[in-house]
Amino acid sequence: MQRAGSAAPWRHWARIAACAMALQAIVPPAGAQTTRAPAGTLARIRQAGKVNLGYRTDARPFSYRDEQGSAAGFAVAMCMQVVDALKGELALPSLSVQWVPSTFETVQQGKVDLLCGADVPTAARRQLVSFSIPIFPNGIGALVRTDASPDLRNALMGTKRADPNWRASASALLSKQTFGFVANTAAEQWVRSKAGEFRLTTQLVPAGDYETGARRVLDHAAGVLFGDRAMLLDAAARSPEPAKLMVLDRRFTQEPLALALARGDDDFRLFVDRALSKLYRSLELTAIYGKWFRAPDANALTFYQWMAVPE
Numbered sequence: 001m002q003r004a005g006s007a008a009p010w011r012h013w014a015r016i017a018a019c020a021m022a023l024q025a026i027v028p029p030a031g032a033q034t035t036r037a038p039a040g041t042l043a044r045i046r047q048a049g050k051v052n053l054g055y056r057t058d059a060r061p062f063s064y065r066d067e068q069g070s071a072a073g074f075a076v077a078m079c080m081q082v083v084d085a086l087k088g089e090l091a092l093p094s095l096s097v098q099w100v101p102s103t104f105e106t107v108q109q110g111k112v113d114l115l116c117g118a119d120v121p122t123a124a125r126r127q128l129v130s131f132s133i134p135i136f137p138n139g140i141g142a143l144v145r146t147d148a149s150p151d152l153r154n155a156l157m158g159t160k161r162a163d164p165n166w167r168a169s170a171s172a173l174l175s176k177q178t179f180g181f182v183a184n185t186a187a188e189q190w191v192r193s194k195a196g197e198f199r200l201t202t203q204l205v206p207a208g209d210y211e212t213g214a215r216r217v218l219d220h221a222a223g224v225l226f227g228d229r230a231m232l233l234d235a236a237a238r239s240p241e242p243a244k245l246m247v248l249d250r251r252f253t254q255e256p257l258a259l260a261l262a263r264g265d266d267d268f269r270l271f272v273d274r275a276l277s278k279l280y281r282s283l284e285l286t287a288i289y290g291k292w293f294r295a296p297d298a299n300a301l302t303f304y305q306w307m308a309v310p311e
Contacts, residue, residue, distance in 0.1 A: 040265065040267060040268070041113050041261075041262070041265050041267075041268035042086075042089075042090070042267060042268055042271060044113075045086060045090065045092075045095070045113065046090045046092065049092060049094070049095060049096060050095065050096045050097070050098055051083060051086060051095060051096075051097055051098070051113050051114075052098045052100055052111065052112045052113050053071070053076075053079050053083075053097055053098065053099055053100070053112060053113065053114055053115075053116055054099075054100050054101070054102025054103075054106050054107065054111075054112035054114065054115040054116065054117070054260075055071040055073070055075070055076055055079075055099055055100070055101065055102060055115070055116045055117065056101075056102070056116075056117040056118060057101050059073070059075075059117055059118040060073060060234065061073055061074055061230060061231070061233075061234040061292045061293070062074050062075040062076075062116075062117065062118035062136070062230065062257065063075045063076055063116055063117045063118055065101075070099070071099040071116070073116075073118075073292070074135075074136065074230075074288070074289075074291075074292040074293070075116040075117055075118060075135060075136075075257070075259065076116045077288050077291070077292070078116065078135050078259065078276065078279070078288070079114055079116035079259065080097075081275060081276070081279045081284075081288075082114065082271075082272055082275045082276070083095065083097055084275075085271070085274075085275035085278070086271075086275075089271070100112050102115050102117070104119075104125065104128050104129050104260060107128075107129045107260050107261065107262055108128060108129065108262065110262060113261065113262075113268070114259055114260070114261050114272065115129070115259060115260035115261065116259060117259070117260065118136075118138075118230070118257050119131075119257060119258065119259075119260055120138070120255045120256070120257060120258075121134075121256075121258045121260075125260075128263075129260045129261065129262060129263060130260070130261050130262065130263045130264075130265075130269055131258040131259065131260055131261070132258050132259040132260075132261065132269065132272045132273055132276060133258065133273045133276055133277065133307050133308075133309060134256035134257060134258045134303075134307050135256075135257055135258055135259060135276065136230060136256065136257045137251065137254075137256050137299070137300055137303040138228065138229055138230050138251075138255045138256055138257050139228075139229055139251035139252060139253040139254050139255045139256075140186065140187050140190050140226060140227065140228065140229065140251065140252040140253045140255075141226070141227065141228070141229030141232050141233075141247055141248060141250065141251055141252065142156050142224050142225070142226050142232075142247070142248045142250065142252070143213075143214060143217060143224065143225040143226075143227070143232040143235065143236060143245060143246070143247050143248075144156070144217065144223065144224055144225075144245075144246060144248065145217055145218070145220075145244055145245060145246070146243065146244055146245065146246045147244070148223070151173055152173060152174075152177070152223065152224075153248065154170070155170035155173050155174055156174075156224065156248055156250070157248060157249075157250050158250070171198055171199075171200065174198075174200055174202055175200045175201045175202055176202075177202050177203075177223035177224060178202070178203045178204075178205055178221070178222045178223050178224075179191055179195070179202050179203070179204050179205070179222065179223070179224050179225075179226060180205050180206070180207055180213045180216055180217065180222035180224065180225040180226070181204070181206060181207065181213065181225065181226045181227055182206070182207055182208070182209060182210055182213060182227055182231075183206035183207065183208065185227065185228070186228075186253075187226045187227040187228065188206060190226070190252065190253065191204065191226050192204065205221075205222055207225075210225075210227060210231050210232065210234070210235040211235060211238075213225040213227065213235070214232075214235040214236065214239050214245060215239075217245065218239065218241055218244060218245065226252075229247060229251055230257075230293065232247045233247050233292075233293040233294065234292065234293065236294075237292075237293065237294055249297050249298070249299055251299075256303075259272065273309050274309065274311075276307075276308075277307075277308040277309040277310075277311075280304040280305065280307060280308040281305075281308055285304060286301075
């Protein structure tokens with residue numbers, strides 16, 4: 001039988017331990033790095049009557065500085081949809097927009113409310129900033145001539161045929177091709193890796209930029225141009241003969257892009273996600289997408305349907 005008063009010391013130390021745990025949760029250990037959650041972004045925008053948007057100056061077609069020195073691109077257009085939603089939510093029809101050339105550091109410092117760039121939300125980047133739902137289904141793609149042989153397109157698409165030797169036939173066909181890519185990009189690493197993995201004797205021809213690579217495909221100097229799919233779409237659209245080029249409806253890698261914003265403001269991130277989701281469920285998305293990349297294909301439309309957050 002426990003003696004009277006014997007539980008008192010245990011309760012005393014339990015209370016001390018509980019207090020210590022509470023203090024530990026409030027006060028970080030010495031030397032630990034802390035980040036202060038930003039003041040409510042929506043409240044600051046309402047008070048200032050202004051929203052600060054960041055953009056990349058050289059990430060065409062998503063975010064860049066145009067000939068007039070203004071912010072332009074697909075991501076910029078997506079951000080303007082968020083601005084329109086802010087005007088309605090905050091009852092500020094005259095809400096002004098301040099465009100600031102930016103990096104992740106600019107976002108961390110609170111100098112911009114939203115970064116309208118072309119960034120993949122990797123785990124490492126999520127340690128620095130937060131991200132919206134994806135705005136574009138990016139990855140490595142392939143550009144060919146519209147009159148490319150069906151066999152070449154099927155081989156690149158990985159389309160299986162009834163012929164049991166279809167895989168060997170596809171490898172033989174690809175080995176006869178000339179593959180282009182932009183030098184010193186992820187696409188170059190991917191193409192060289194796959195050529196070695198499948199033992200292709202394909203001729204590999206690096207280009208200095210996407211315009212040069214697309215021109216080689218037009219001139220039959222290369223059968224395929226591999227690269228960032230968004231950049232391929234942009235190169236095809238800006239080609240002097242766009243009707244002769246096509247970007248295949250396949251992504252060899254999956255690297256969706258998103259908008260960046262400061263960590264610690266869930267209310268603003270939710271607002272951005274809801275504004276984008278509303279756009280994804282509207283016909284306006286097709287017009288915005290088509291301005292920069294031609295009309296969206298079936299895979300792109302499915303992507304946006306999946307990314308939209310249900311109300």
